[in-house]
Amino acid sequence: MADVAPSRTMAGAQGPTLGDGLLDGDMNSCPQPVYAAMRAHAPVIRTDGRSVLLSRHEDVMDALRDAELFSSDMDAVRLGNVRPLIPLQIDPPDHLKFRKLLDPLFSPREVVKLEPEVRRLTNELIDGFIADGRVELNDAFAVPLPCTVFLALLGLPSDDLPTFLRIKDDIIRPPGMAGPDADRIRRRTAEEIYAYFEPVIEARRREQRDDLISRFVVAEVDGHRLSDEDILDICFLFLIAGLDTVTATLTCSVAYLAQHPHHRRAIVDDLSLVPAAIEELLRWETPVPGVARVCTRDVELAGEPITEGTRVTVLIGSANTDDTEFADADRVDFAREGNRHLAFGGGIHRCLGSHLARLELRVAMEELHRRIPDYELAPDTELVYTEGLRSVDHLPLCFTPGERTDTT
Numbered sequence: 001m002a003d004v005a006p007s008r009t010m011a012g013a014q015g016p017t018l019g020d021g022l023l024d025g026d027m028n029s030c031p032q033p034v035y036a037a038m039r040a041h042a043p044v045i046r047t048d049g050r051s052v053l054l055s056r057h058e059d060v061m062d063a064l065r066d067a068e069l070f071s072s073d074m075d076a077v078r079l080g081n082v083r084p085l086i087p088l089q090i091d092p093p094d095h096l097k098f099r100k101l102l103d104p105l106f107s108p109r110e111v112v113k114l115e116p117e118v119r120r121l122t123n124e125l126i127d128g129f130i131a132d133g134r135v136e137l138n139d140a141f142a143v144p145l146p147c148t149v150f151l152a153l154l155g156l157p158s159d160d161l162p163t164f165l166r167i168k169d170d171i172i173r174p175p176g177m178a179g180p181d182a183d184r185i186r187r188r189t190a191e192e193i194y195a196y197f198e199p200v201i202e203a204r205r206r207e208q209r210d211d212l213i214s215r216f217v218v219a220e221v222d223g224h225r226l227s228d229e230d231i232l233d234i235c236f237l238f239l240i241a242g243l244d245t246v247t248a249t250l251t252c253s254v255a256y257l258a259q260h261p262h263h264r265r266a267i268v269d270d271l272s273l274v275p276a277a278i279e280e281l282l283r284w285e286t287p288v289p290g291v292a293r294v295c296t297r298d299v300e301l302a303g304e305p306i307t308e309g310t311r312v313t314v315l316i317g318s319a320n321t322d323d324t325e326f327a328d329a330d331r332v333d334f335a336r337e338g339n340r341h342l343a344f345g346g347g348i349h350r351c352l353g354s355h356l357a358r359l360e361l362r363v364a365m366e367e368l369h370r371r372i373p374d375y376e377l378a379p380d381t382e383l384v385y386t387e388g389l390r391s392v393d394h395l396p397l398c399f400t401p402g403e404r405t406d407t408t
Contacts, residue, residue, distance in 0.1 A: 022061045028385035032287065032330060035318035044304035050305075051311045052291070057322035059301050063293055063314045064346035067091050070293035070312060072349050077292045079171050080186030082194075085237040086230060088349060095348055101221040102352055103235070105212065111355040114149070118360055121148055121368045130371060132379060133401035137254060138247070138394065141368075146246035146360055153242075154235070155211025158198070167192060168243045172389060175288050190236070196236045241287075241353060246360050248287035248391035251366070255392045256281060256332075258377045266334060267365070268373040274365045278358065280322075283341035285330050288391045289317035291345060316342040317390075357358050375399040 025032055038045060038055040045053045047134055054060055063070040073089050074081070074206070084090055087098040104110070125145060129135040147165065164247035170189040174182040201212060205228075208214040218232045226234070257264040267273050295310045306312065320341045323329040344351035368375075377383075387391055 003037075004214045026385060028390065029383065030286070031317055033319050034184070035315065035321050036330075039317075039318060039322060042307070043302040049315075052306055053312065053313045054301065054303065055315045055318035057319040057325040059321035060314050060316060060342065061346060062301070063262050063312060064291075064316075064342070064349070067095070069296055070261070070314070072291075076311065078186070079240070080190030081233070081236055082190065083229060083233050085240075086233045086344055092295075092348065094192070097221065097224055098230075099348070099352075101219050101226070105215055105219070106352055106355055108355050111359050112287070114153075115359060115363060117152070118149060118304055118363045119144060119367065122363050123371075126367060126371055127404040130402040130404060134396065134398045136394065136396050138251060138392070139325055142247045142250040142254075142395070143249070145364060146357075147243050149356075149360060150238070150242040153212050154238070155204075155209050155213055159217065163196075163200035164239060164243060167327055168240060171240055173386070174246060183350075193236050193239060193360070194232055195339065197232050198228070198317060201231050201235075205298070213286055224387070234241060235263050238353075241351075244391075245288060246357050248386075249282065249357070249391055250364060251386040251392035251395050252285035252287050252390060253361075254279070254368070254375075254397075255377075255395055258286060258357055258397060260332070261376070263332065263334065264369070264375075267369045271370060273334050273364055274369070275358075276339075278361050278365060279339045279341065280332055280334050280336055282343035283336075284321070284327070284341060284343075285390070286320050286343050288343065288345075289390055291349075292317045316345065323403060343375075371402055372399045 005194055009227050035055060043053070043054065043056040043059060049054060054063055056318040068091070071091050074084050074091070079085070087102060090098055122145060125141050129140050135141070142164070144161070147161055150272065151161060151164070156164075167184055167189055170185050174189075180393060201217070203213075204214045204217050208217065210274055210389070213231065213235070216226050219226060257267070265279070267277055269301060290313045293312045293314055295312055297308050299306050319325070321329045325340075326336075344354040344357070375397045376399070378398045381396055383395070384393040385391065
């Protein structure tokens with residue numbers, strides 16, 4: 001990374017900006033040194049007239065915990081939806097009502113019931129490439145694993161997976177990423193999402209099945225049941241979150257381990273390290289590097305004024321590598337104690353599906369390292385990390401060929 005100059009303040013004490021050289025490093029492939037420079041020289045950075053970045057752990061936690069001051073409503077992120085996504089874009093007091101209804105469906109007790117099927121699917125996918133001695137991990141494993149689990153949970157046909165992947169990409173990574181064309185694509189895609197789920201919800205009201213949408217239909221808390229629009233807005237969010245974040249975490253984690261064989265060998269030698277390794281790699285890699293909020297009144301952070309209506313990007317990736325919170329924060333340590341990382345967010349909007357994500361990641365990492373212990377990056381591989389939600393775009397691995405599991 002290039003040297004980072006100390007920040008300069010614009011006229012009128014408006015605070016440091018992106019033009020001050022603070023983000024000269026590679027924010028996609030190696031964000032941690034850039035985060036460190038931001039925290040040291042400009043913990044509040046203005047990206048334009050109405051947006052700021054927060055990088056210190058202290059400020060990030062304040063923003064995540066204070067949903068009244070830092071709102072997560074539709075003004076924070078627009079994804080083409082016509083109503084707030086539930087529960088992400090719902091602020092108190094209504095947020096509590098929805099979380100009381102949804103949290104039990106994703107509790108550790110409920111999620112653990114899925115482990116046998118997730119493990120079966122994991123090994124089935126590994127069987128598809130283990131004899132080849134090489135694999136492009138995204139297409140063969142990191143994408144289909146969480147996506148297939150997602151479709152099964154919602155009781156949707158696996159044949160619809162290509163449609164869902166296209167829809168997800170058009171929302172999260174539309175061509176151009178920003179501007180009127182991207183907004184138009186998101187709005188069109190959102191209409192497609194609503195059109196897909198409306199008849200599914202109607203069908204579940206007529207005849208329930210053993211799936212989440214059926215459980216949404218009958219769920220009740222304090223006399224409140226979900227309307228069809230509520231269920232649509234939940235499914236919209238689940239589609240976006242359920243089809244990308246676990247994939248991103250798998251690609252970032254495996255890419256790191258492929259480049260750091262001593263860490264990979266530690267897991268291979270002792271699979272009981274997997275849960276702690278996952279938490280540490282979530283901290284270090286933080287595939288969801290930031291979340292958006294909107295400031296609801298004037299406030300001052302780190303000596304910088306933030307006015308009402310300002311869009312605030314809360315950099316949880318930076319908070320996760322802040323040495324005021326984590327000892328030896330720039331060192332990946334699978335024995336780290338008290339790893340209170342923020343990869344799943346914090347405060348009332350902490351990720352609803354974190355227990356499911358942890359299950360999928362744990363099983364995937366256990367089976368990959370049990371069956372393919374010696375993987376490495378394929379020769380001449382240059383990793384490319386995506387913008388926004390951070391994942392490895394293409395992850396070719398090579399390894400000693402193994403045997404398929406005996407399924408007879």
